[in-house]
Amino acid sequence: VRRIRWGILSTANIGRAAVNPAIQASANGELVAVASRDGDRAREFASKWSIPKHHGSYEALLEDPEVDAIYIPLPNSLHLEWTVRALDHGKHVLCEKPLGLNAQECRTMGQAADRNGRKLMEAFMYRFHPRTAKLLELVRSGALGKPRSIRSTFTFRLTRPDNIRLRPELGGGALMDVGCYCVNVSRTVAGAEPVEAQAWATWTPSGVDAELSGALLFPDGLVARFDCALDLERREVYEVGGTDACAMVEAAFLPGPGRPVILERRGRDEVRHEVEGLDQYRAMVEHFGSAILDDTPVRYSAQEAAANMAAIDALYESARTGGRPVPVRPAREA
Numbered sequence: 219v220r221r222i223r224w225g226i227l228s229t230a231n232i233g234r235a236a237v238n239p240a241i242q243a244s245a246n247g248e249l250v251a252v253a254s255r256d257g258d259r260a261r262e263f264a265s266k267w268s269i270p271k272h273h274g275s276y277e278a279l280l281e282d283p284e285v286d287a288i289y290i291p292l293p294n295s296l297h298l299e300w301t302v303r304a305l306d307h308g309k310h311v312l313c314e315k316p317l318g319l320n321a322q323e324c325r326t327m328g329q330a331a332d333r334n335g336r337k338l339m340e341a342f343m344y345r346f347h348p349r350t351a352k353l354l355e356l357v358r359s360g361a362l363g364k365p366r367s368i369r370s371t372f373t374f375r376l377t378r379p380d381n382i383r384l385r386p387e388l389g390g391g392a393l394m395d396v397g398c399y400c401v402n403v404s405r406t407v408a409g410a411e412p413v414e415a416q417a418w419a420t421w422t423p424s425g426v427d428a429e430l431s432g433a434l435l436f437p438d439g440l441v442a443r444f445d446c447a448l449d450l451e452r453r454e455v456y457e458v459g460g461t462d463a464c465a466m467v468e469a470a471f472l473p474g475p476g477r478p479v480i481l482e483r484r485g486r487d488e489v490r491h492e493v494e495g496l497d498q499y500r501a502m503v504e505h506f507g508s509a510i511l512d513d514t515p516v517r518y519s520a521q522e523a524a525a526n527m528a529a530i531d532a533l534y535e536s537a538r539t540g541g542r543p544v545p546v547r548p549a550r551e552a
């Protein structure tokens with residue numbers, strides 16, 4: 219069985235902490251190279267994490283003929299440039315969320331994948347956890363009745379003032395960093411695209427949203443409310459309110475290795491759906507590897523990422539105008 223030879227573009231924290239080990243543990247991939255803007259950093263990183271090759275520039279990784287796929291965990295403002303360059307070098311790309319700074323960037327990246335005949339996917343790993351599939355099964359089977367309300371939260375407290383998330387020129391902000399999960403899970407559960415967005419934010423002195431609360435209106439009247447923050451105690455939950463029952467999901471996006479649960483409540487009855495635990499990063503990496511090896515479509519296209527960003531574009535426009543309702547433009551036009 220051929221294995222995908224992966225290269226990592228940068229020595230980012232999320233690579234070190236989650237995705238690099240997931241690639242190294244994957245059944246259909248191996249981590250063969252890392253690149254950094256700094257040659258010494260690349261060498262130290264490679265030696266510490268048992269990566270055979272290191273490159274002192276991102277370009278050198280793109281030129282490496284022994285690399286099939288590149289994982290890009292760069293600051294958000296650099297996703298477009300390096301994804302398109304990697305695709306144009308004939309590499310497949312798994313890029314961190316959010317795929318682009320807006321819907322237009324996601325579309326441009328999708329076009330680059332199409333013209334090069336290469337795979338591209340946004341690394342929203344929670345979608346590969348079996349609990350997400352279980353939740354969707356509960357919703358789609360009608361077990362909750364008709365879903366009418368979705369509420370989600372992703373907040374945490376940033377401690378380092380030099381973090382990329384606080385820098386507007388790098389695509390920082392709470393909505394870009396963690397609110398994008400709330401938007402994603404809301405659209406996924408709704409199984410539709412929102413038509414209108416409203417949001418309110420508080421801004422850091424540097425000009426990114428520190429806290430943002432928003433609402434997305436879907437065509438059938440379902441409303442998804444959410445809040446996200448870079449300066450609040452950690453909370454990470456979502457719930458789906460249906461006409462017959464509701465479902466609550468805690469540790470919503472980072473459930474860890476244990477067996478996570480979904481609580482289904484109906485009046486006084488509560489059913490605990492316990493789901494198999496797994497490394498969702500590894501599941502994502504293996505899915506992407508299989509799509510390359512079998513030449514099958516990735517489960518989540520650049521068009522899907524563009525739709526997420528179309529909602530985020532509208533939410534930001536609303537937040538910047540004090541909560542004015544803003545239509546969400548269809549992703550192909552946004």
Ligand SMILES: NC(=O)c1ccc[n+]([C@@H]2O[C@H](COP(=O)([O-])OP(=O)(O)OC[C@H]3O[C@@H](n4cnc5c(N)ncnc54)[C@H](OP(=O)(O)O)[C@@H]3O)[C@@H](O)[C@H]2O)c1
Binds near residue numbers: 291316341
């Ligand atoms: N899916 C998830 O669970 C998850 C979790 C956290 C973050 N993320 C996403 O992953 C991406 C990276 O986040 P992170 O927290 O891992 O970032 P990070 O630790 O700050 O790493 C970003 C890397 O980008 C490179 N870089 C290139 N230009 C840079 C610049 N101007 N300023 C700073 N770094 C620059 C640096 O690597 P070199 O110096 O080696 O070139 C740096 O190590 C973001 O898109 C974020 O949204 C995803």
